Amino acid sequence: MSTDWMRLANEAEVPSPSLLVYADRVEENLRRMIALVGSPARLRPHVKTHKLAPIVTMQVGLGVTKCKCATIAEAEMAARAGATDVMLAMQLVGPNVARWIALMKAFPDVAFSTLVDDLAALAGYSHAAVAAEATIELLIDLDVGFQRSGIAPGPVAIELYRAIATAPGIRPGGLHVYDGQLQQPDRAERAKAADAGFAPAGAMHAELLRLGLPVPRVVCGGTPTFPIHALRPNVECSPGTCVLWDAGYRTKIPDLDFQNAAVLLTRVISRPGTNRLCLDLGHKAVASEMPHPRVIFPALPEAKPVVHSEEHLVLETPRAGEFPVGSVIYGLPWHICPTTALHDKVQVVRNGRVTEQWQVAARARQLTF
Ligand SMILES: Cc1ncc(COP(=O)(O)O)c(C=O)c1O
Numbered sequence: 001m002s003t004d005w006m007r008l009a010n011e012a013e014v015p016s017p018s019l020l021v022y023a024d025r026v027e028e029n030l031r032r033m034i035a036l037v038g039s040p041a042r043l044r045p046h047v048k049t050h051k052l053a054p055i056v057t058m059q060v061g062l063g064v065t066k067c068k069c070a071t072i073a074e075a076e077m078a079a080r081a082g083a084t085d086v087m088l089a090m091q092l093v094g095p096n097v098a099r100w101i102a103l104m105k106a107f108p109d110v111a112f113s114t115l116v117d118d119l120a121a122l123a124g125y126s127h128a129a130v131a132a133e134a135t136i137e138l139l140i141d142l143d144v145g146f147q148r149s150g151i152a153p154g155p156v157a158i159e160l161y162r163a164i165a166t167a168p169g170i171r172p173g174g175l176h177v178y179d180g181q182l183q184q185p186d187r188a189e190r191a192k193a194a195d196a197g198f199a200p201a202g203a204m205h206a207e208l209l210r211l212g213l214p215v216p217r218v219v220c221g222g223t224p225t226f227p228i229h230a231l232r233p234n235v236e237c238s239p240g241t242c243v244l245w246d247a248g249y250r251t252k253i254p255d256l257d258f259q260n261a262a263v264l265l266t267r268v269i270s271r272p273g274t275n276r277l278c279l280d281l282g283h284k285a286v287a288s289e290m291p292h293p294r295v296i297f298p299a300l301p302e303a304k305p306v307v308h309s310e311e312h313l314v315l316e317t318p319r320a321g322e323f324p325v326g327s328v329i330y331g332l333p334w335h336i337c338p339t340t341a342l343h344d345k346v347q348v349v350r351n352g353r354v355t356e357q358w359q360v361a362a363r364a365r366q367l368t369f
Contacts, residue, residue, distance in 0.1 A: 003298040006263050006330045009352045016267040016328070017285040019343040021052070021244070021358065023350050025261035029243050030059050032258060037230040037237050040064045044087065044219055046240025047074050049337045051362035052346065055243065056081035068219070068238045069362075072099050076369055077362040079107040087219065088114040089176060089238075091121050091141060091149065097128045103369045104134060113137035113173040117151040119160065122167055129169025137173040138164050139219065142204070144197040146181045153200040158207060165213050174217035177201045178238070183224050187255040194225040198232070224253050246336035247296040262340070264295060264331040265347075266313070268323050277303070277320050279329060282311035286331075287338035295331035 005022070008014060030045070037043050040063035047056060048070040056067060056078050066085040069075040075086045092100050092114055104112045116122050116138045129136045140161050143150030151157045165172045179197050184190035198220065208215050219236045220229035226237035241249055245258040264286060270278040277300075286294050292305040300317055307314035323329065333339040340346070345357040361367065 003330060005352075006298075007352070008265070008349065008354060010354055011265065011328050014265055014347055014354050016265055017279075017281050018265045019285075019340065019346045020263045020265055020349050020354065021050075021346045022259075022261045022263070023058075023348055025259040026050075026055055026243060027058060027062070029245060029258050029261055030062055030064065033226075033239060033242060034062060034064065036227045041066075042230065042236055044068050044085075044236045044238045045243055046070070046089075046222070046238050047078055047362065049240040049243050050340055051077065051360050052340075052358050053077050053081035053361055054348075054358050056083050059083075059243075066236065068240070071362065071365065072096060072103060072369060073364050073367045074362040075100075075112065076103055076367045079103070079110045079112075084109065085111045086113075087139070087173075087176075088112070089141075089178065091115045091117055093121055093124060097124055098132075099366075099369045101128060101132045101134050101136070104136070105132075106369070111137070113139055115139055115141040115149075115176055116164060117141040117143075117149060117160070119163060122160070122163055122170070126167040126169050135169055135171050137171045139173040139176040139217070140164060141176045141178075142201050144177055144179050144201055146179060148180065150176070150178075153204040157204060158211070161204075161208055161213060162211070172214055172216070174215045174219070175201055175205060177218060177220045178222065179220075179225050180222055183252050185252055185254060190224060190253075191228045194221070194228040198229065202232075223249055223256065227256070241336060244336045244340070246334060246339075247293075247332040248290070248334045250332075260332050262333065262336050262346075264333055264339070266329050266331060268325050268327045268329065269312075271320055271323075271325060272314070273320075275316055275318055275320050276306070277315045277317060277323055277329075279313045279315065280311060281313040281331065283308055284310050285339075285342055286313075286333055287335045287342065289338055290335055294334050296334065297329055297331045299329060 141150035266281040303315040303317040
């Protein structure tokens with residue numbers, strides 16, 4: 001892989017470890033996402049990947065005014081950055097319901113929606129909405145095989161949707177259909193699984209319409225499956241990772257053509273032995289929820305990670321002698337979403353130079369609300 005595009009003209013000024021975000025590449029990925037779904041109105045990018053207000057503003061500039069979020073902080077960041085339709089893909093319970101209503105009231109021009117899959121949670125939303133004289137829009141969270149959250153499409157889910165449609169203070173928002181379990185490298189196999197997974201949700205959609213219940217939207221998929229769901233009429237697609245792209249999806253989902261837009265810059269800070277390089281890229285700078293490799297170093301494809309501690313990553317390589325202490329090394333994170341969340345700021349690259357920093361605002365659990 002050519003790494004010329006990664007190299008910074010002003011790398012000597014950039015502290016390590018840093019997460020670099022290449023603004024032109026982000027925009028190109030957003031354009032490719034829009035092309036894959038056919039129009040900006042069908043795209044609801046997930047902001048959890050980047051947690052960055054300037055990327056939300058960039059997508060709004062391309063006509064993509066919707067977004068998906070995983071936390072109330074991300075939703076607040078998105079609303080402040082100009083998104084006008086903000087969906088939180090999380091059933092809210094406890095004090096988070098009141099936080100959500102406060103956020104909605106602070107941004108009356110933004111259409112907010114969130115999820116429900118449980119009658120008791122619905123009662124909690126309804127009670128809080130009535131008490132606050134607010135209306136909460138709720139999509140039903142359908143479990144189509146991920147088994148992380150949601151309710152299986154079918155008669156019980158239809159009854160829950162009926163309850164959503166009639167609960168005081170609640171407006172039905174449609175169906176949420178996330179199939180994060182599908183990562184088949186073969187496109188045809190993935191498409192078959194996505195179609196099979198979606199089928200009961202599609203049948204439920206038809207039944208709800210037959211019953212005369214409003215279904216304003218159906219929100220489907222993440223990066224691996226959204227080009228498949230995009231072939232269905234009248235659905236929105238909610239990929240996240242492809243905005244920045246990462247080494248994991250590049251390896252696992254080879255049919256998708258996105259550009260790596262996020263790169264880690266690290267330096268050799270020690271050479272403990274003739275075949276070892278110690279980098280300042282500990283697991284406080286790159287996500288470590290996955291087994292190694294957690295970073296792919298295009299300049300050192302054969303290097304083997306042997307020690308990973310909080311601020312150190314030790315690589316074993318017979319080429320250690322080629323990289324004196326102080327050398328800059330660029331790496332592609334295996335999983336970008338949790339990596340972004342480790343960085344307070346990212347370094348923004350334009351025309352081969354770091355020109356500014358963006359605050360990773362929504363890495364905080366709570367902003368104002
Ligand atoms: C509910 C939901 N929707 C969409 C996405 C985006 O998926 P991806 O990261 O594959 O683009 C995620 C990712 O975790 C998710 O949890």
